[in-house]
Amino acid sequence: MRTVARMTLTVNGRAWSGEVPDGTTLLDLLRDHATLTGTKYGCGEGQCGSCTVLADDKAVRACLTQASAARAVTTIEGLATGDRLHPVQQAFLDAQAFQCGFCTPGMIMGAVALLARTPRPTDDEIRHALDGHLCRCGTYPRIMRAVRAAGDALARQERRG
CATH class of the missing domain: 1.10.150.120 ([2Fe-2S]-binding domain)
Structure with missing residues (x-):
């Protein structure tokens, strides 16, 4: 049986908290729990780069990164300022x-x-x-x-x- 962990992190400048199964990848947290689907699932092995996000200001492959390893995450949805694109x-x-x-x-x-x-x-x-x-x-x-x-x-x- 999988255990569930309560997580709190900053996503696109806002606090996010929720319960996720232990071992959840950052990609799954973003897409399935934070409902941010701009980050894409590609190969699931870190080879294609489709899932790249900034975690603690570093580019990481979200499909390989454990959600518990990140404190602050920026996704494609977090780059624009209002109606103005990055x-x-x-x-x-x-x-x-x-x-x-x-x-x-x-x-x-x-x-x-x-x-x-x-x-x-x-x-x-x-x-x-x-x-x-x-x-x-x-x-x-x-x-x-x-x-x-x-x-x-x-x-x-x-x-x-």
């Missing part, structure tokens, strides 16, 4: 960096993590950061353009204060 989300839209969109939440979260630590990444740094994020539609050149454009937009925002 610069990475806007750049992906502007560059048409997706077709089916299944990989997009994970790609965006991976790019957000990269740009937080490396505001002006080289193409090699972008490729390295997004290595393991699979896009079945093959929009990699557009994804690269989007990440570069997002870095530029974030730099302009920072200069404006």
Whole structure:
């Protein structure tokens, strides 16, 4: 018989608490308990990147991360401010960096993590950061353009204060 644990964590800037079975992955907590379905289940083995979220400000594969290991989580739903998209989300839209969109939440979260630590990444740094994020539609050149454009937009925002 599985035991149930009471958990409390911050999800997208808000306190979340609930009961989850021991051993629940962060992906299952987000999708099944917090009803945030933007984070996608892909391979279930951490190989495709579709489930990438920020846990304690680091990009992690939610399908491999135990829910109990995270204190603060940001998902794709937590990036926008009101009606204003996060610069990475806007750049992906502007560059048409997706077709089916299944990989997009994970790609965006991976790019957000990269740009937080490396505001002006080289193409090699972008490729390295997004290595393991699979896009079945093959929009990699557009994804690269989007990440570069997002870095530029974030730099302009920072200069404006």
